[in-house]
Amino acid sequence: MRVDLFGFELPPERIALRPVRPRDSARMLVVHGEGEFIDRHVRDLPDLLEPGDVLVFNDTRVIPAQLEGRKAGGEAKIGATLHKREDLRRWIAFIRNAKRVKEGDQIVFGGGVTAIAEARHADGSFTLFFEGEEPVEVLLDRAGTMPLPPYIAGKRATDERDREDYQTMFAAKDGAVAAPTAALHFTDRLMRDLAEHGILSEMLTLHVGAGTFLPVKAEDTEDHQMHAEWGRIEPQTAARLNAARAAGGRIIAVGTTSLRLLESAAREDGTIAPFEGDTAIFITPGYRFKAVDGLMTNFHLPKSTLMMLVSALMGRERMMAAYYHAIEAEYRFYSYGDSSLLLP
Template structure:
């Protein structure tokens, strides 16, 4: 499909630079089947919008301070590195700013005495960085790194201490993401209490979101776009509980596109969800037949992004384009710190 079919005009003032407080005070646009009117609701309405027995599936990945600023050891050339994906205990794949100044074998010097060797350069422009020393890489990142806010926020204001809390979900447990699963940013202990009281079940999985989630689709056709792979895990126990709920007639509602992508990666043609541990580069576009999920809670995404294509696959392209125009007219807040939507095909 042509990528420009997923384009739309978004006024800059609709991009949220800070989250609302409290988190569950965000608005939520409910989008159902083709003939149903759009519903302007709030995130706090979520328990009433779902049925007892439905299962909300959250991503428990934790964002690490994966943004590094430094220079080449052999010169004054300033470079930036955004870690993308762990390779092994000491190596990470990273996107490099000012990459033309970096050669394979160069030593890079970051803050706090943290150094890394630029190893292999990849076809997508990223490089593998080997972090030097004996301390765990997580310790080095805590010393030298900063929170990797999306470019559409970082370009408009500085990253500060508040972002350390704001850009982390209440479910964050497993270190490894370089971007937050932002649909889960709306949840609070009070909202979870209301969800539990309603009889709605909860499940968690892990997908370490990579920096590739921020990259624009540069191809003119979706067939020519290559997704970056990300590591995910679904336990046997979680898969068993999800399958039992589905067999009993309950719906599986993914909280965020990251949870949805992993569930679909793990789902068989008959809808059975298998345990999963490995990389996924699943790319969901209109025409895809969903197997593992029955609905999605998600924020509003960038024009021509793979995530707009994903929600269009779930609800229909024309339906989602109409929903986004409604959201713009009604002054919903967009992107990572913005409002939410509940998509129920």
């Protein structure tokens, strides 16, 4: 399909630069397969789901993966955004001012953190080898900042509030360089209300990569190369999800990251298998969903892979109408913005 079919005009003032407080006071647009759009709030979620439904969250934790430094022995400023872990000391990173970096160069970041640019990849990224004996997580805590999306970072500086704001309450496993933002709206109060209504919850892990922010440069979706991300679904989790669905419950993915991993792990009969490894699944209209029955997600960028995903779930014309409704109704967009509940 043509990528421009997923475009729309968003007024700049609709881009949220900070989340609302409390988190569950964010607005939520409810979109069914047909009928009117319904304007609610995230705190209303217990009334919008049924006992036995399962919300599936991503428990990845965002690391301070944005680094600023200089090439050793020179004045060239180098920026690095870590993208995907290769081993205990190596990360693939997108490099700013990459034309000044050669394989074998040492880059000196803040806090005495250094890395060797070991290998350049076809997309222009580099494998960075972090020097020293301290775990890379310790080095990043010392030298890195939270990797806010470009549409926020381009309008204001990262600050200490983002260390909390850009992390979900479920964050437990280090490795993401972008937040699974649909889950940013949840609070302890909301989780208690959901449990009291008989709505279940499960966790999986998908370490979101910086590639999620890369624009689709191809003119046709068939020519776009999707980035890979590492994920895991434990055997016990898969078994409980299958049992809940067999009992009549719906599987509602909280965020496109959870959805993509569930669909990567789905068998042809719709059951979910345990999973561990990389996934580069690219979901576009025409895809047959097997594992999920609904999706809670924020509002996405025009012509993005995530706009294509929600269009695959609900239909392109339905989603375009929903987005125009959200713009007209002054919903807040993107990572720190409002939410939607999509129920085909």
